[in-house]
Amino acid sequence: MKLSKAFIEDIRELIRSARATVARGVEVVQVHMNFEIGRRIVQQEQKGKGRAAYGKEILKSLAERLTAEFGKGFSQTNLKLMRQFYIQNQDRIGQSLTDQSPTLPLLPGKSGTTARSQSLTDQLVVALKPELRQYTLSWTHYVFLMGIKNPEERRFYEIEAAAQNWTVRELRRQFDSSLYERLALSRDKEGVRRLAREGQIVSQPQDLLKEPLVLEFLGLSEQARYSESDLEAAIIDQLERFLLELGKGFLFEARQKRFTFDGEHFFVDLVFYNRLLRCYVLIDLKLGKLTHENLGQMQMYVNYFDRFVKAEDENDTIGIILCKKKNEALVEITLPKDANIHAREYRLYLPSKEELQRKLLQWAQEAGGE
Secondary structure (H helix, E strand, O other): OOOOHHHHHHHHHHHHHHHHHHOOOOOHHHHHHHHHHHHHHHHHHOOOOOHHHHHHHHHHHHHHHHHHHHOOOOOHHHHHHHHHHHHHHHHHHOOOOHHHOOOOOEOOOOOOOEOHHHHHHHHHHHOOOHHHOOOOOOHHHHHHHOOOOOHHHHHHHHHHHHHHOOOHHHHHHHHHOOHHHHHHOOOOHHHHHHHHHHOOOOOOHHHHOOOOEEOHHHOOOOOOOOOHHHHHHHHHHOHHHHHHHHOOOEEEEEEEEEEEEOOEEEEEEEEEEEOOOOEEEEEEEEEEEOOHHHHHHHHHHHHHHHHHOOOOOOOOOEEEEEEEEOOHHHHHHHOOOOOOEEEEEEEOOOOOHHHHHHHHHHHHHHHHOO
């Protein structure tokens, strides 16, 4: 298939100018470059009548020409991804970079030569300014995100990956552990909408909660016999990953934190501090069925920290009981409604994403009927 010389030259210069800027170590330029290539491919496809066949020929011919000149990175598969990236994000990015300067001046001192390459580079550099930066992740991150069909869920993971500086491996783990669904199930309808718009905003204790907590990285088997001490030791060994699973703002303070009250010693399994909520978070680990004694014990721990440990300008302590199986009715009847204590289940394996999505859909339908 014969492609127009102007079409090929346009993409050539875009690649050259982008690569010049990438040499400065700015990864976001590649993302903008791929977005712009995707935009041009879509615009070229729209000129053809039989779009499916015409589009396939465009990708094939373009891949051959670009690979011959620029090497790896411009296969048909990659060009399809660039096209998909543009289609998914065209409404968000608004006016494209090159559309902002359609008229290009002559380069000074070079009669008859356009400043197109210089202008494109300048525009890409401008895009790196914080107030103009649309994309803050690597292309590899975006390739993974493009595989998420739900646009709200995709946007949530994009926001969180950028805010938390997740590697692609961490992003994949959070997706595989169904973080979006687990957070959504702990929120009302407006809270779910906020997840897609803003990511996970932590402004109250409920914002930290997700269920279940997924601890597959501990290497413990559901079938194996292990004690609460074994569970605690495994968490300490994988503390960095446990903090990632807990969520934003957590700092570790102590394990088996001892305090003495009325001549008797008590021990809190794990003590954390959340810098966003400015409060202590106490975690107690339970292997068996949750009991009212467990809830009463945590209530005592929280009361002690509130009265004798936290500073006056700090917020009330949060207590979380991690258990294999909780009893919602027991929690409701044992604790006052305003209690800052929560029971949450944990799993030692990645949950079924389909199961959580079904629960979320059921929850949405029930909420819609209220």
